[in-house]
Amino acid sequence: MSLKIIVLAKQVPDTRNVGKDAMKEDGTINRAALPAIFNPEDLNALEQALRLKDTYPGTTVTLLTMGPGRAAEIIREGLYRGADGGYLLTDRAFAGADTLATSYALATAIKKIGEYDIIIGGRQAIDGDTAQVGPQVAEKLGLTQITYAEEILNVDEATRRITVKRHIDGGVETVEGPLPIVITVNGSAAPCRPRNAKLVMKYKRALGAQEKAATTVDMPELYETRPYLNIQEWSVADVNGDLAQCGLSGSPTKVKAIQNIVFQAKESKTLTGSDKDVEDLIVELLANHTIG
């Protein structure tokens, strides 16, 4: 049995390294000012997809991402690990999307791709931590969903059903659902395999149209003789998207206010680590029955 798998992946700002110019005035993220990485849980999802490809020969793994031109990096990283191809949804009209507008855009692109058995992505992205896009894409495509997946255990060819071990509050669950299906993968799932050196050699020159436009491409003829080096970019029009449902205008949630948190200073006592200071503190806490 061969499966058609679409991996949803997002390039995210590395929220561990945030500078002052990280936010724009309208309250959305100024992605240009931040280091960009492959969203960690999307890598866990990619691994699950690649394992299915290992198990079921003929399976194809296609990445789908949305972002600016530089997000083509996500597709390349996927190709380096064994994915077969990918699409970058990129259009100014997609900018400022909340989770609902993002799901709409992804769902229209998935319809454009057309054939799929499994759509798989990370549970959530580290820049928003919302975990909403997976289930919303499922709803928009009229598919069922299995979220918080730990491991895909089996795909049954005859019944076209998939068995998945998933995390639930305080435990684990094994569930079985029909294909096609949307699956979101938890960070506790198996980590993604490293880049494959041969594939890196093969795809290192793969570029999206915006990336090509931004640099002087050496050996431009390569992109004609090796079509797999052209990373496909799609605009709103390419996926027949409705502009009213994209980006800021398609987002029911609005950011009213952003606050850079300055904690209200309490009156605090500063102590040293000396024996006397520590003992005095312990005695004080014992005296007022905080401890003991």
Next chain:
Amino acid sequence: MNNVFVYCELEGTTVADVSLELLTKGRKLANQLNCQLEAIVAGSGLEGIEKQVMPFGVDKVHVFDAPGLFPYTSLPHASILINLFKEEKPQICLMGATVIGRDLGPRVSSALTSGLTADCTSLEIGSHEDKKAGITYENLLYQIRPAFGGNIVATIINPEHRPQMATVREGVMKKEVLDVNYQGEVVKHDVAKYVPETDYVVKVIDRHVEKAKHNLKGAPIVIAGGYGMGSKEGFDMLFELAKELHAEVGASRAAVDAGFCDHDRQIGQTGVTVRPKLYIACGISGQIQHIAGMQDAGIIISINNDENAPINTIADYVINGTVEEVIPKMIKYYKQNSK
């Protein structure tokens, strides 16, 4: 119409704490908005379930009782909410930011094209002026949450779309019985009218739920370690102090990510929220998501060799020193003086 709804999550036939906390919050919001509080319970064998929720001030309980509704699967529960909301048109819907709430909420919000804000740490009612459109919206739900890796706190609103949906983690809101004799209405719905047979496509084959290994949430004293603990072995010291003080050990996300401590002990926006009378932060710098999970502690002690650690600004006692030096002294002097 136009009421506040809370989706009540069940384990077996017991309503989850997080749902009762949200009923408490929902009651307050309903009072402010001068509307009613309604609860939705969906599961199997729910005779008398209303007794668990009514005391929190619920005016109407919608009961969906059918064999396929427990354990939870996505589609049937989503259909219940989507179809019920089309009839009832709530202005607000709250649910737990649990695995279930975070599976269900987005699906419902997508079907109703309403906005949903995940993992709120505060919910308030307020107005919003859209200067460009020249419209002022009254009585909106301010959905407040740390965002963007915790570097900011964002207030999210849904001016045009209903219901305004939000998920909230367990422990963030307080659970308070309003009146043990509170009388509300019970509506038992015909599940088949809301859930098509085709929704029961996912089968739960196997399920293990374990009781929590510790009582971090309810502990009166919490000792939490951060990345500054340096190692898993560093945490042993905290467990030793915790044993003396009858405390529980927690951790920051950085410490959990580094493998120093189990994930289920993580305190903060994406972990447990605690309200102990004493909180001892050891080698924790104080990312805002962490602060969100412990700022209501009674007394906060911060042990840190960085005197500029953000957590120090909310601490009652700041000990400038290394954890390796201070913790053994605390154990020693506690033993000496507690007799």
